Amino acid sequence: MAADQEYRSEQSMPMMARMLSAHHGFDCTVLFGVNEKGEVDPTMPVYPEKGKVFQEHHIPGLEQLAAADAVIFFPRLLTLPMGEREMIVKYIDSGKPILSLRTGNHGFHGALPYKIKGKPVDWGQDVLGGGFMGHHGNWHADSTRGILVPEQAGHPILRGVKDIWGNSDVYRTYPEGKGLPAGCTALVWGQPLMGRKREDAPNVALEPLPVAWFKYWETSAGKRARVFQSTMGSGQDLECEGLRRLIVNALYWGMGMEAEIEASRSVALVGDYQPLESGFDYAELGVVPKPVAAYR
Numbered sequence: 181m182a183a184d185q186e187y188r189s190e191q192s193m194p195m196m197a198r199m200l201s202a203h204h205g206f207d208c209t210v211l212f213g214v215n216e217k218g219e220v221d222p223t224m225p226v227y228p229e230k231g232k233v234f235q236e237h238h239i240p241g242l243e244q245l246a247a248a249d250a251v252i253f254f255p256r257l258l259t260l261p262m263g264e265r266e267m268i269v270k271y272i273d274s275g276k277p278i279l280s281l282r283t284g285n286h287g288f289h290g291a292l293p294y295k296i297k298g299k300p301v302d303w304g305q306d307v308l309g310g311g312f313m314g315h316h317g318n319w320h321a322d323s324t325r326g327i328l329v330p331e332q333a334g335h336p337i338l339r340g341v342k343d344i345w346g347n348s349d350v351y352r353t354y355p356e357g358k359g360l361p362a363g364c365t366a367l368v369w370g371q372p373l374m375g376r377k378r379e380d381a382p383n384v385a386l387e388p389l390p391v392a393w394f395k396y397w398e399t400s401a402g403k404r405a406r407v408f409q410s411t412m413g414s415g416q417d418l419e420c421e422g423l424r425r426l427i428v429n430a431l432y433w434g435m436g437m438e439a440e441i442e443a444s445r446s447v448a449l450v451g452d453y454q455p456l457e458s459g460f461d462y463a464e465l466g467v468v469p470k471p472v473a474a475y476r
Contacts (some may be wrong), residue, residue, distance in 0.1 A: 181351065183213030183239055184256035184283045185222045187348070188415030188467075191455045193254055194475045195324050195418065198450040209248075211241045212472060213258065220470035223462050226257035226289055232436040236261055236290075245271040252427070253280040255287035262293065264293045269294045272307060275403030277434025279427070281413030285353065286312035296400045308409045309395045310353030316389050317372035320459060323380065324350050324412060326422065327369040327388060337367055337394065337408070337429045340443025344368060344426065346417030347376045348458065350389050353411065360390055368392035368426070370412065393425060395432070398471065412430030415455030421447055 182193035193399040195206035207433060209293045215221035216235060223287040228234040237258040245251060245267055260268075269292050272278060280287070294301040304311025317324065326344025350370040353360070360366060370391030373380040383437050397405040408430040410423075417423055456465050 181211050181239065181251060181255055182220075182259060183211075183237065184254055185224065185286075186253075186256060186460060187227065187282050187413065187417075187458045188222075188455045189254040189281075190220050190222055190475060191453070192415040192418045193252070193405050194415070195451075195453045195455075196269065196424070196427070197448060198253070199424070200431070202450045203446040203448065204428065206431075208453075209241070209244055210475070211239050211293045213239050213255070213476070214472070215469055217469070219471055220475060221324075221469040222467055223469065226259070226270060234259075239264060242267040248276070250277045250279065250431055252431070253278065253284040253287060254282065256283035257286060257289040259290035262286070265290065265292050268292060272303075272397075273317070273399045273401075274395050275399050277402070277406045277431075278307065278397065278408070279430055279434055280308050280407075280409045281427070282348070282411060282417075283312070284308070285310060285351070285409060285411065303362075304353075307397050308407060309361050309389075309393060310409065310411075313352045313354065315349050316352040316386060317370075317383070319349055321376070322349050322383065323347040323373045323376045323378070324370040324391060325373055325378075325382065326391060326412070327371055329366050329369060332365065333366050335367065336438035336441045337426065337433050339429055339441045341426045341429065342422050342444075343420070344412070344422040345378045345420055346412045346414060346423060348412060348417050349416040350386070350391060351411040352389060360393055361395075364393045364395045366390040366393045368410075394430070404438075412459045416457065419453070419455070
């Protein structure tokens with residue numbers, strides 16, 4: 181699901197789909213957020229603007245979630261028609277694996293109609309184990325070095341993973357002085373750096389926070405879904421082989437295929453991949469609405 185406005189998921193999710201198909205044999209479909217013309221449009225506003233009619237977001241093809249074995253969620257602050265929200269909720273409540281990247285943990289401004297035993301379910305906090313609570317690092321000014329959690333070195337999601345770095349900053353997902361909610365297990369800590377280069381020094385004034393974890397989600401029918409969240413995952417973050425491997429391993433784990441995770445299996449890029457920089461300065465960055473065919 182490629183439907184954010186800041187971190188170039190419209191480029192990164194097709195790249196991941198090509199890689200998963202070519203090297204791992206998965207049948208992948210990318211569902212894009214589009215405008216009223218049917219164009220992939222990361223420039224659509226997420227809040228009403230004064231004097232303008234607010235356009236709901238739209239993700240064609242969500243009916244395919246019913247047959248999907250796994251979904252990688254990469255939305256941001258979407259307000260979808262209720263019918264589309266309901267299709268997403270059916271998947272979330274199905275017991276199938278849920279993987280979420282970067283802004284996925286604050287993916288829906290229009291709340292999902294999801295309740296269990298009459299209590300509303302919060303997508304970020306309840307399902308994923310941590311919604312967006314602010315930029316712990318310096319937004320668009322520093323970068324993140326991933327530190328594997330030593331106690332989880334033997335976990336299959338970390339098999340073969342090394343050298344994680346990305347030029348996005350660390351998200352905070354829990355209050356200062358607290359930790360991940362019960363049931364969440366951190367896999368990677370994110371250390372903010374002093375700049376946006378891999379070799380930059382750590383910012384010792386900012387403690388590392390979890391940037392990747394796993395948990396289980398109990399559905400309304402008592403099924404246990406495997407959940408993975410990475411708050412790293414911008415288009416340029418995913419130029420990092422270690423981060424791509426982490427996500428691919430998490431996909432295998434989510435589907436109960438951890439025995440098939442191989443440290444040497446390729447996560448190499450397939451074809452040209454030159455993601456644009458993150459941000460909202462669309463004209464400067466060259467981000468414009470494009471037909472779906474432009475991302476094949």
